[in-house]
Amino acid sequence: MYVNDGAIFSCGVTHIHSTELVRKGFSEITGWLAQNGLKADPEKSEFISFAPNLSQNCIGGVVTDIRLSDTFGDYGVCCSDVIRYLGIFIHHKFQWKHHVTVMANRA
Numbered sequence: 001m002y003v004n005d006g007a008i009f010s011c012g013v014t015h016i017h018s019t020e021l022v023r024k025g026f027s028e029i030t031g032w033l034a035q036n037g038l039k040a041d042p043e044k045s046e047f048i049s050f051a052p053n054l055s056q057n058c059i060g061g062v063v064t065d066i067r068l069s070d071t072f073g074d075y076g077v078c079c080s081d082v083i084r085y086l087g088i089f090i091h092h093k094f095q096w097k098h099h100v101t102v103m104a105n106r107a
Contacts, residue, residue: 015063030070
C-alpha cells in the first residue's frame with residue numbers, strides 16, 4: 001500500500017506559523033501510518049510556501065526548510081520554488097512559465 005500525491009495544506013498569519021501547522025499535520029499522519037505498518041518516504045517529500053506579494057517582514061520572514069520527524073527518524077525537507085502536484089508544476093509565486101514550458105515540450 002502507498003499514498004500517491006498526498007498533501008498537507010495549512011494557512012497561517014506567518015510562514016513560521018503555517019510551517020508549524022504542517023509539521024503537526026505530518027506528525028499526525030505519520031503516527032497513523034506507523035500504527036498501520038506504513039511509513040512516509042522522505043525522498044519523495046516536498047515543501048513549498050506561498051505568500052502574497054508583501055514584504056517578507058510582514059509575514060514573518062522566509063522559511064527555507066522544515067524539520068520533520070516520524071517513528072523512523074528525523075529529516076529535513078528544503079523549501080522548493082516549484083513543486084509538481086497532480087501533474088501541475090506550481091511555482092511559489094504562482095507564475096506558470098515553468099508549467100507551460102514543460103507542457104509545451106511534451107506536446
